[in-house]
Amino acid sequence: MKIIQIGVLVLLGAMTPAGTYQPANSNLEARQWFQDAKFGMFIHWGVYSVAERGEWVMENENIPVSAYEPLAAKFNPTEFDAAEWVALAKRAGMKYITITTKHHDGFAMYGTKQNKWNVVDATPWKKDPIKLLADECHRQGIKIFFYYSLLDWHHPDYYPLGRTGHSAGRPVEGDWNRYLDFMDAQLKELLTGYGEVDGICFDGWWDKPHADWQLRRTYDLIHSLQPATLITNNHHRTPYEGEDYQIFEQDLPGHNAAGFNREAEKSALPLETAATINESWGYNRNDTKFKSTESLIQYLVRAAGHGANLDLNVGPMSNGKIQPEFVEALDQIGDWMRKNGETIYGTRGGPVPPQSWGAMTQKGDRFYVHILKLQAESLTLPHLPPLKAAAMFVTGAKVDMTSTDNGYVLHLQRTAHDAIDTIVVLEKR
Secondary structure, eight states: OHHHHHHHHHHHHHHSOSSOOOOOHHHHHHHHHHHHHOEEEEEOOSTHHHHTBOTTHHHHTTOOHHHHGGGGGGOOOTTOOHHHHHHHHHHTTOOEEEEEEEOTTOOBSSOOSSOSOBHHHHSSSOOOHHHHHHHHHHHHTOEEEEEEESOOSSOTTOOSOOSSOTTSOOOSOOOHHHHHHHHHHHHHHHHHSSSOOOEEEEEOGGGSTTSOOOHHHHHHHHHHHOTTOEEEEOSSBSOOTTOOOEEEETSOTTOOTTSOOTBOOOOSSOEEEEEESSSOSSOBTTOOOOOOHHHHHHHHHHHHHTTEEEEEEEOOOTTSOOOHHHHHHHHHHHHHHHHHGGGTTTOEEOSSOOBTTEEEEEETTEEEEEESSOOSSEEEEESOOOEEEEEETTTOOBOEEEEETTEEEEEOTTSOOOSSOEEEEEEEO
16 A cells, blocks of 8 residues: 555656746735635536536436537527626625536636637537626626636547546547647636636546656646646645646535545645535536435534535536525525625634634634534633633624633533524634
8 A cells, every 4th residue: 555655646746847836926826815715616507407407417427428428519508698607606605616627528618729618619509608607707896717628528639538438439540649738728828818717627647647647747837828827636645736726526525535645634725614605516407315404504614613615516407597495595605704704714724723612713913713513502612822802703792711721611501502603703812
């Protein structure tokens, strides 16, 4: 086991050129903004929405390219309204949107000039939703991030194949370096034709973990075009040189409940967890396992307690509408955020890491104790600096508090408990 790990580390070192990435001041400022934002919308949208069985339908059902390509002719989202999507994100209290510009099926959701497998050339709709959404985000003051899949089940030069895509029916040949050039050309289009791009989120590296991806070449290209653009890579590893924040898929930082993050140590970079409202990323009409609003809010709180953002996903339908269950959940979260957002936005993780009872956030001279599951009539908080007061966040009512050799004890017998999150504010001396 150790020998394999050493081999991988050597390989990763070989594919990263010498030199240390020095982020621009604008990039550092963007990282600060990102850490303060705390809540974003992830959007998985593509021609797979026509099939209505999720974004992995091509791979999961062994659909070859020849049978998958006709989906594009049925993709005609005449009800798409970029202003409606952005307004929904704002009502939910989200500060940025991350949208798929190319997923694993290789289909570009923008008007790329690198091939015809894109939304402008291959669909009857003929419009560029990435351009429409980016422009609307700029108008409404929402940051825009682009998701881009390194993995490609469609492109003939994605060769040799990795762990997936073996049923696509592509020729057993291809030029890997030509594929890397194709990717960089597409990224250059996105970074030069869509205004300010606040982030690039890569995915799919895990399909070929031993390939020479030349990541630093691609990262340097991005930062040369837009230095402030934040880069992350959902490779399920500790971040590599040139990356600006760390993403955890369907998991909280430092955890591995979803099974993806065995080799992803929590870094000092800004953190984000990406999660779904049901169990699917792309639209899946059969997936009715919707998480409750209570559980989604509590997940957002726990993420903030870890010092991380939550990028919460919606998978729009092929007609361009976001399904009503998602809209309802986001509006309910927005109601909660309007009342309690002070305890989330602009915070960092508290001095006590998240526990079974809940989580802590902090900002300035205030600690916010989020009690998600009241387990007793008192709560002991160890290793806190000197405090002068404790009060309920919503009502301002005093909370009895005593100091001990190990910290403080909050006495909660007479407090009004909230079914979702009972928040107590602690003031430093």
